[in-house]
Amino acid sequence: DGGITQSPKYLFRKEGQNVTLSCEQNLNHDAMYWYRQDPGQGLRLIYYSQIVNDFQKGDIAEGYSVSREKKESFPLTVTSAQKNPTAFYLCASTPDRSGDRGRYTFGSGTRLTVV
Amino acid sequence: GESVGLHLPTLSVQEGDNSIINCAYSNSASDYFIWYKQESGKGPQFIIDIRSNMDKRQGQRVTVLLNKTVKHLSLQIAATQPGDSAVYFCAEIFSGNTGKLIFGQGTTLQVKP
Numbered sequence: 045d046g047g048i049t050q051s052p053k054y055l056f057r058k059e060g061q062n063v064t065l066s067c068e069q070n071l072n073h074d075a076m077y078w079y080r081q082d083p084g085q086g087l088r089l090i091y092y093s094q095i096v097n098d099f100q101k102g103d104i105a106e107g108y109s110v111s112r113e114k115k116e117s118f119p120l121t122v123t124s125a126q127k128n129p130t131a132f133y134l135c136a137s138t139p140d141r142s143g144d145r146g147r148y149t150f151g152s153g154t155r156l157t158v159v
Numbered sequence: 160g161e162s163v164g165l166h167l168p169t170l171s172v173q174e175g176d177n178s179i180i181n182c183a184y185s186n187s188a189s190d191y192f193i194w195y196k197q198e199s200g201k202g203p204q205f206i207i208d209i210r211s212n213m214d215k216r217q218g219q220r221v222t223v224l225l226n227k228t229v230k231h232l233s234l235q236i237a238a239t240q241p242g243d244s245a246v247y248f249c250a251e252i253f254s255g256n257t258g259k260l261i262f263g264q265g266t267t268l269q270v271k272p
Contacts (some may be wrong), residue, residue: 145252
């Protein structure tokens with residue numbers, strides 16, 4: 045079955061560490077997105093990519109970095125510069141065709157906790 | 160920046176009743192609206208969408224209504240079931256946008272047996 049896979053499901057980070065969250069999709073979707081969700085809040089866009097080797101900052105990109113070396117993969121690195129990284133991170137993809145561009149497929153999320 | 164908001168943070172309904180979840184948006188340039196359902200600990204799931212040239216769209220047990228005059232969006236769920244308990248988000252895309260969704264804060268739907 046096609047889908048989008050995030051790993052790990054739970055991740056613990058020590059102060060000052062960088063951690064990388066994995067996101068893989070086999071839907072042949074062009075665009076991929078990373079969102080952050082805090083308790084009781086909506087989703088805020090961190091980074092997005094519409095094509096391989098290209099990506100753009102979202103609304104809260106500071107302290108995060110991404111790469112898009114393959115169409116299927118869009119890993120997110122949470123750097124030590126991100127002062128409040130504890131959150132639920134969601135990866136999404138979409139075909140990016142104008143008719144379907146809002147129909148995101150989301151992964152099941154990674155819950156990151158700073159210890 | 161522009162944002163999408165929701166009128167109520169929590170909605171409690173009796174099983175079998177109809178549910179109405181409301182959403183207000185502020186950008187008149189938005190041309191595409193989507194509703195998502197998020198169950199606890201999971202990623203959001205697409206429910207239904209509507210474009211600005213429509214005022215109503217129906218799916219299976221769900222109807223989305225769009226009132227562009229007052230910038231209001233609603234999701235109606237018929238015969239609400241316990242499995243409908245979740246957080247519901249509305250989202251919008253601005254005309255000419257690259258496809259980035261702007262999400263509202265969400266409404267928690269609680270279905271009482």
